[in-house]
Amino acid sequence: MFLTHWLLLALFCDTYLHVNGWGLVGHSIIVRLAQSQLIDSAPEWIRSLTPWHWNGNLSAMASWADSILYEDNNPTGYANWQWSRMLHYVNIPDWSCDYQPERDCINDQCILGAIKNYTKRLVTEHDHIQQEEALYFLIHFLGDIHQPLHVGFRGDRGGNSVLGTFMNVTSRTNLHALWDVGLIAARLEKDFQKNISLYYDYIYQLMMDETSQIDDNLEQLSEQNINLICSQIYFDENNVTMNASVNFILGEIYYQRNIPIVEQRLVDGGRLLGTLLNRLAKTRPQQPSDKKSKLCSGTIALIVILGLEGVLAIVGGLLIWLRSKKKLSTRYSISEFSRT
Numbered sequence: 001m002f003l004t005h006w007l008l009l010a011l012f013c014d015t016y017l018h019v020n021g022w023g024l025v026g027h028s029i030i031v032r033l034a035q036s037q038l039i040d041s042a043p044e045w046i047r048s049l050t051p052w053h054w055n056g057n058l059s060a061m062a063s064w065a066d067s068i069l070y071e072d073n074n075p076t077g078y079a080n081w082q083w084s085r086m087l088h089y090v091n092i093p094d095w096s097c098d099y100q101p102e103r104d105c106i107n108d109q110c111i112l113g114a115i116k117n118y119t120k121r122l123v124t125e126h127d128h129i130q131q132e133e134a135l136y137f138l139i140h141f142l143g144d145i146h147q148p149l150h151v152g153f154r155g156d157r158g159g160n161s162v163l164g165t166f167m168n169v170t171s172r173t174n175l176h177a178l179w180d181v182g183l184i185a186a187r188l189e190k191d192f193q194k195n196i197s198l199y200y201d202y203i204y205q206l207m208m209d210e211t212s213q214i215d216d217n218l219e220q221l222s223e224q225n226i227n228l229i230c231s232q233i234y235f236d237e238n239n240v241t242m243n244a245s246v247n248f249i250l251g252e253i254y255y256q257r258n259i260p261i262v263e264q265r266l267v268d269g270g271r272l273l274g275t276l277l278n279r280l281a282k283t284r285p286q287q288p289s290d291k292k293s294k295l296c297s298g299t300i301a302l303i304v305i306l307g308l309e310g311v312l313a314i315v316g317g318l319l320i321w322l323r324s325k326k327k328l329s330t331r332y333s334i335s336e337f338s339r340t
């Protein structure tokens with residue numbers, strides 16, 4: 001009984017980690033970087049696809065695509081979203097070290113297909129809810145595909161079954177989780193007093209200093225991921241290949257070797273997502289439903305603003321009246337004083 005429970009829990013945690021992508025921090029950094037790059041009509045368009053009170057800030061939605069999958073976050077709906085689980089990654093045969101769409105992404109049921117799908121749906125969908133959904137999936141999957149182990153070996157589920165310890169911490173982790181969150185967490189702790197906004201500023205500066213061309217070829221990006229995996233990520237501090245049968249022990253050397261890659265990927269993810277959203281904002285056809293929904297959220301915002309203004313006007317009027325009354329009475333009292 002206890003054992004089954006434990007096994008289920010372990011399974012759950014592993015699966016959780018498998019689709020969790022960069023974790024909350026990495027995903028929100030990528031989305032923030034992207035939003036900092038938006039120009040022309042893109043910010044307004046994004047605003048029309050987010051609840052008005054967020055003022056177009058997408059960061060909170062960066063991990064929506066993960067959170068819908070779990071009973072904890074989505075107790076009534078999680079079962080309805082399980083079909084989207086496999087869209088967070090693509091698996092290749094172990095150590096095949098190449099990506100072949102017809103073998104690895106059948107019927108587009110993988111992260112590359114999903115990015116294509118939601119890029120298209122974002123601009124062709126007529127239904128507003130569907131557009132929002134497409135946007136939230138897209139911003140997440142574009143982050144995931146920059147985590148190298150989201151293009152992973154099928155046999156160990158993208159590194160989820162490769163277990164070990166990191167930085168002398170006694171609790172066990174796995175290679176996938178290390179790349180999702182472990183390396184970033186170590187960086188935050190070492191150099192940024194665990195302050196995410198300081199870390200964001202640092203990554204933002206890295207992005208601003210970046211001069212290379214933006215490469216928007218996702219198949220090439222997948223090949224780069226695979227190259228990293230086959231030449232670097234699976235090699236421990238003694239350059240011995242890691243696998244699911246032996247527990248790894250990783251620390252400072254592995255961290256120093258790989259953290260620059262992690263940060264470069266955050267930068268690349270932010271740049272590519274920003275470029276994509278700008279491009280879509282420019283090329284999307286103007287749709288009646290889009291106008292309607294814009295009008296709709298616009299109208300709501302207007303009503304709220306007018307309402308707020310009304311309240312402000314009343315409160316302001318009241319304050320001015322009170323103050324003038326107070327001033328008047330003070331003046332009177334002063335003059336009364338001076339008179340006496």
Ligand SMILES: *[C@@H]1O[C@H](CO)[C@@H](O)[C@H](O)[C@H]1NC(C)=O
Nearest residue numbers: 028032035057058059060197
């Ligand atoms: C967007 O929201 C995140 C938290 O959800 C916050 O850290 C960030 O500063 C916000 N960005 C802007 C531009 O307001």
Ligand SMILES: *[C@@H]1O[C@H](CO)[C@@H](O)[C@H](O)[C@H]1NC(C)=O
Nearest residue numbers: 087107108109113114117118
């Ligand atoms: C495309 O998106 C729709 C709507 O979310 C989904 O039902 C479908 O499975 C997706 N297809 C792929 C290949 O991702």
Ligand SMILES: *[C@@H]1O[C@H](CO)[C@@H](O)[C@H](O)[C@H]1NC(C)=O
Nearest residue numbers: 166167168169250251252253
């Ligand atoms: C881990 O422990 C070893 C041996 O006690 C020590 O030399 C090393 O500095 C520790 N590493 C970290 C990152 O704390």
Ligand SMILES: *[C@@H]1O[C@H](CO)[C@@H](O)[C@H](O)[C@H]1NC(C)=O
Nearest residue numbers: 193194195196197198199201
């Ligand atoms: C993080 O750093 C920023 C900028 O220095 C600061 O304003 C903020 O209060 C810090 N946050 C925390 C939780 O320490």
Ligand SMILES: *[C@@H]1O[C@H](CO)[C@@H](O)[C@H](O)[C@H]1NC(C)=O
Nearest residue numbers: 235236237238239240253257
């Ligand atoms: C592992 O390989 C790297 C790169 O080839 C090399 O710099 C390093 O010295 C090697 N480490 C060990 C322990 O052999």
Ligand SMILES: *[C@@H]1O[C@H](CO)[C@@H](O)[C@H](O)[C@H]1NC(C)=O
Nearest residue numbers: 240241242243244245246247
């Ligand atoms: C796993 O790695 C260990 C250490 O390198 C090696 O001895 C073992 O043969 C490997 N197992 C498999 C199944 O590849």
Ligand SMILES: [Zn+2]
Nearest residue numbers: 019020021088
């Ligand atoms: Zn994910």
